[in-house]
Amino acid sequence: MxxxxxxxxxxxxxxxxxxxxxxxxxxxxxxxxxxxxxxxxxxxxxxxxxxxxxxxxxxxxxxxxxxxxxxxxxxxxxxxxxxxxxxxxxxxxxxxVKFEKDRISPQEKLSRALMNPLFGIPALLLVLYLGLYKFVGQFGAETVVNFLESSIFDKYVTPFSTVLAARIIPWIALQDLFIGEYGIVTMAFRYAFAIILPITAVFFLFFSLLEDSGYLPRLAMLIDRTFKKIGLSGRAVIPMVLGFGCATMATMVTRILPTKRERIIATLLLALAVPCSAQLGVIMALLQHNPKALLVWAGVILFIFLLVGYLTSKILPGERPSFYMEIPPLRIPSLSNVMIKTYVRVKWYFLEIMPLFLWASVLIWIGRLTRVFDLLINLLKGPVSAIGLPPEASKAFLFGFFRRDYGAAGLYDLNAHNKLDGVQLAVACVALTLFLPCIAQFLMNIKERGWKTGLGISVFILVFSFSVAYALNIILRSLVVVL
Amino acid sequence: MDKKIMPLSKLDINKKAKVSHIKTEDKAMLQRIIAIGALPNTDITLIQRFPSFVFQIGKSQFAVDKELASCIYVRQI
Missing domain, CATH: 1.10.287.1770 (Helix Hairpins)
Known part of the structure; x- marks a missing residue:
C-alpha cells in the first residue's frame, strides 16, 4: 500500500x-x-x-x-x-462513489416510528405481549410442554422405564435414583426434555427473530434513560431480555457491557429479579387463572428490579455508564440464520445444563437417602412459614436451588395437591423469583464476577428474597387483600 | 461570518449540519466519538432527541445519550 x-x-x-x-x-x-x-x-x-x-x-x-x-x-x-x-x-x-439522493424509505419510516416513544412504547409492549406472553408463555410453556409431558412422557417414557427399572434393578433405593420422585428419568429427563427444552427453544427462536430484525438497538435507545437510573446503559437490554430465556446465559453475555460496575449491577439484577423462561413458564401456569395475583407478582418484581438497581448504582463507585449504539436498518430476518442461531443456542444450553440436571438428581437422591435434605428442609420451614406458606413449600425452595424451575415446578405440585390461596400464590411466586439463582447461575456468577462478588450476591439474595416476601405477605394480609 | 456553532444536542431536527469540533477531556469519550466517525467536516443530521439522541452520518445512524451528544459541536448549513 x-x-x-x-x-x-x-x-x-x-x-x-x-x-x-x-x-x-x-x-x-x-x-x-x-x-x-x-x-x-x-x-x-x-x-x-x-x-x-x-x-x-x-x-x-x-x-x-x-x-x-x-x-x-x-x-x-x-x-x-x-x-x-x-x-x-x-x-x-x-x-x-456516487450516492443516490437521500429519501425516506418505508423501512426508515417504520424505524423512526419505533424509536418515537409515542408509537415505540406501545409497539414494545405489543412485542413483549406477543413474543414473551403469547409465544413463549402460552405456546411454548403450555401447549408444547403439555403435549410432551402428557402425550410422550406420562404415556410412554415414564411407565416404560418404571417397568424396566423394576425388572433390572433389584434394590429399591437404587431404583429411586432413576424412577423415584426426583429420579434421573422421572425428573431430570422429564424436566430437561419435556419442560425446559421446548420453553428455551421457543424463547431462543423469539430472541433470534428480534435480534436479526434489528429491533434490539431500537429497544436499547428507548430504554436508555430508564436504565441510566439503575446504573446501566441501554446496551444492557440485550442481556436483560436474554435473561428471560436463561439468566445463566445472560450473565455470560454481560461481557458486552463496557465497565465492571455495569457488569456487577447487571449480574445482580439477573440473579435477583429477572425470571428465566423455565420459571416464567411455571409461574404463568400457576397464576394464569388469577390475573390479580399475576399483576401483584409482576408489579412487585418490577419494583424490586428498579429499586435494587437504583440503590446499587448509588452505592457502587465508578464511572457513570455511557450509551452509544449503531442503529442498523430494519430487516426481515433470514429464516436459515434464525434457525441456525436458535439451534446453536439450544445446543449450548442443553450441553451446559443436562449434566447439571443429572447431578441435581444424584445430589437430591443422596441428600434424601442420607437425610441431609430433611434437615435442610426443616431449617427452611421457619422462613417459609414466616412468609405465610405451608411448611411443605420449603421443599420447593431447597430444590429450587438445584434448578430455579424445580422450585417453581415443586410449587406447582404443591398447589395441585393442597390449594394455596391467591395471596399465598403471589407471595410464593415473588419469593421464588427473587430467591437464590439456580446452581448453574450461582456457578456462573462466581466464574464471571469472582468469589467475593459472586458469593456476596448470593448471600444478599438469600436474605433479601425472604424479607421482601415477608413484607409483601404482611402488607397484603393487613390490607385484607383477596387475590 | 460563520453560522452559529452549537453542541449537537441543541441542533434542530432534520437540519443539515457539519461537525465543527469535538470538545471533551475524557479520553474514553473521545474514543467513542472516533469510533462513530463524528469527526470535523463530516455531514451530520439530527433525527430525534428523545428519549435518546439519534443522528445520521453518511448511511449510518447512531443512538447516543445526552452526554455524548453534548461533546459534538456542529455548524448548521
Whole structure:
C-alpha cells in the first residue's frame, strides 16, 4: 500500500515519529513496524506492554518520542490520525462513489416510528405481549410442554422405564435414583426434555427473530434513560431480555457491557429479579387463572428490579455508564440464520445444563437417602412459614436451588395437591423469583464476577428474597387483600 | 461570518449540519466519538432527541445519550 505522509509540523510530524519508532523496534511483532508505531502513538495499552516486554533496550527512547510528538499537537494523536484517515476516505469516495439522493424509505419510516416513544412504547409492549406472553408463555410453556409431558412422557417414557427399572434393578433405593420422585428419568429427563427444552427453544427462536430484525438497538435507545437510573446503559437490554430465556446465559453475555460496575449491577439484577423462561413458564401456569395475583407478582418484581438497581448504582463507585449504539436498518430476518442461531443456542444450553440436571438428581437422591435434605428442609420451614406458606413449600425452595424451575415446578405440585390461596400464590411466586439463582447461575456468577462478588450476591439474595416476601405477605394480609 | 456553532444536542431536527469540533477531556469519550466517525467536516443530521439522541452520518445512524451528544459541536448549513 502507498505510504501516506501525515500533515503537521515537519520536524515533529507524526510521520517522522512513526519512522523513528519503526527504526527502534527490533523484535518481531507479526504486524509491520509501521502498524506497531502507529498503535503506540495512539496509546494502545496492549501494544505498549508488548513493546515494553520485547524491546526493553529501546523502550525508554520510544516513550520519549511519543511524549515529544504529543507536545506538538493540540489534540490526542489518535484523534489527529482519525481525521487524516477520514479525509483520505472522503477523497477516495468522492472520486469513485456516487450516492443516490437521500429519501425516506418505508423501512426508515417504520424505524423512526419505533424509536418515537409515542408509537415505540406501545409497539414494545405489543412485542413483549406477543413474543414473551403469547409465544413463549402460552405456546411454548403450555401447549408444547403439555403435549410432551402428557402425550410422550406420562404415556410412554415414564411407565416404560418404571417397568424396566423394576425388572433390572433389584434394590429399591437404587431404583429411586432413576424412577423415584426426583429420579434421573422421572425428573431430570422429564424436566430437561419435556419442560425446559421446548420453553428455551421457543424463547431462543423469539430472541433470534428480534435480534436479526434489528429491533434490539431500537429497544436499547428507548430504554436508555430508564436504565441510566439503575446504573446501566441501554446496551444492557440485550442481556436483560436474554435473561428471560436463561439468566445463566445472560450473565455470560454481560461481557458486552463496557465497565465492571455495569457488569456487577447487571449480574445482580439477573440473579435477583429477572425470571428465566423455565420459571416464567411455571409461574404463568400457576397464576394464569388469577390475573390479580399475576399483576401483584409482576408489579412487585418490577419494583424490586428498579429499586435494587437504583440503590446499587448509588452505592457502587465508578464511572457513570455511557450509551452509544449503531442503529442498523430494519430487516426481515433470514429464516436459515434464525434457525441456525436458535439451534446453536439450544445446543449450548442443553450441553451446559443436562449434566447439571443429572447431578441435581444424584445430589437430591443422596441428600434424601442420607437425610441431609430433611434437615435442610426443616431449617427452611421457619422462613417459609414466616412468609405465610405451608411448611411443605420449603421443599420447593431447597430444590429450587438445584434448578430455579424445580422450585417453581415443586410449587406447582404443591398447589395441585393442597390449594394455596391467591395471596399465598403471589407471595410464593415473588419469593421464588427473587430467591437464590439456580446452581448453574450461582456457578456462573462466581466464574464471571469472582468469589467475593459472586458469593456476596448470593448471600444478599438469600436474605433479601425472604424479607421482601415477608413484607409483601404482611402488607397484603393487613390490607385484607383477596387475590 | 460563520453560522452559529452549537453542541449537537441543541441542533434542530432534520437540519443539515457539519461537525465543527469535538470538545471533551475524557479520553474514553473521545474514543467513542472516533469510533462513530463524528469527526470535523463530516455531514451530520439530527433525527430525534428523545428519549435518546439519534443522528445520521453518511448511511449510518447512531443512538447516543445526552452526554455524548453534548461533546459534538456542529455548524448548521
Amino acid at each position: 502507498e505510504k501516506r505522509d501525515y500533515k503537521g509540523p515537519i520536524e515533529n510530524s507524526i510521520e517522522m515519529a512513526i519512522e523513528k519508532i519503526e527504526n527502534l523496534l527490533k523484535s518481531d511483532y507479526y504486524l509491520s513496524g509501521r502498524s506497531i508505531a502507529i498503535l503506540l502513538l495512539q496509546e494502545d495499552e496492549e501494544i505498549r506492554n508488548l513493546v515494553k516486554e520485547k524491546d526493553v533496550a529501546n523502550f525508554d527512547r520510544i516513550e520519549d518520542i511519543i511524549k515529544d510528538t504529543k507536545l506538538h499537537y493540540a489534540n490526542p494523536i489518535s484523534y489527529e490520525l482519525a481525521i487524516e484517515r477520514q479525509d483520505e476516505v472522503k477523497d477516495i469516495l468522492g472520486r469513485y
